[in-house]
Amino acid sequence: MGHREDLLDGAKRCLVRNGFARTTARDIVKESGTNLASIGYHYGSKDALLAQAYVALVEEMGPAFEGAGEGSPPGVGSLPGEPGSLERFHALWSNIIGTMREPGSIWRLGMEALVMGDQMPEVRDHLARAQREAGRGLVPLLMGGREEDVSDETADTLGAFCVTLMTGLIAQWNFDPATAPDADRLTEGMRQAIAHMRPAENTAAS
Template identity: 65%
Template sequence: MGHREDLLEGAKRCLLAKGFVRTTARDIVKESGANLASIGYHYGSKDKLLAEAYIALVGEVSDDWELSDAFGADAGTVPGSLERFREVWSNIIRTMREPDSIWHLSVEIIAMGDQLPEVRDHLARAQREAARGIIPLFMGGREEDVAEEDVDSIGQLYNTLMTGLIAQWTFDPKTAPGAEQLTEGLRRVIEGVSRS
């Protein structure tokens, strides 16, 4: 690995251990074995490096989901069905329950977005790709085949649900909804729309 990759790996470990605000450039250097100047050279700033590290961590979780049998085409649930909806949210919520969950970082980053507009803008661009990537988990198919209009509608709906769920699980996990509640809520919405 080169300095760029070492810095990214060190930053990921720092984020999980200390969070965004408490991680210093010196922490990253110590964790990565790289030198202080290499942060600016490879990433421009500590904050940009931490934003890249956060995106990489989220990507690793997404990759784990895609490789998991629970999200595969042969999972026994029909893509786009209420059963698949429940199954996917159940797996996502399981990751939120873990004490070192990366989702806690999301709340920290959302809260400090105005203080770091450059980081916020970088993460906002990455969020569009997250919207594209989450659709196949629920609807089946391949990420590269997701149409732009689906990213703008279905993907944004799932992103919004995800952000709200992260906030609820971080704020008060005892009262945060589970997959069954979310699925029942969706079923009732579908029922109401069908009646009208």
């Protein structure tokens, strides 16, 4: 690997161990066996590198979302249920919530970025830009199809809905796992929401 890949791998290990705020550029250099100048050359800044490292860590969770085994490539999972069904919804969020239950879950890093965003503006801005692509990746898991076929409009609507749901779950599971919703409660809530919705024309007329 070159310095760029070494830095990214080193930054991922530092993030998992220390979090955003406590990771220094020198920590990353020591972990990656590179040098300080390489950070600026390849990533522009330490915070930009840390943001990309976090995105890479999240992307590595993809197989777990699909129900694939550890180390399996994306696309080999087998989510039950028809695309767009409540069964598929339950399976997807059950897998995602499973990653939040794990000791040392990386999702605590997401909460750190949310809480300390004003102190780490470059991290915040990079992760904010990454949200559309995160939603684009969740849409096919729920609805079927390929990520590359998800339009920007769908990424900004259904994808944004999924990211918002996930962000709320991360917050609740980090705040109080004992009361955070599991997939059963989440799916029942979705079922009730669908059941109580009225057709658009009736809503407009009321």
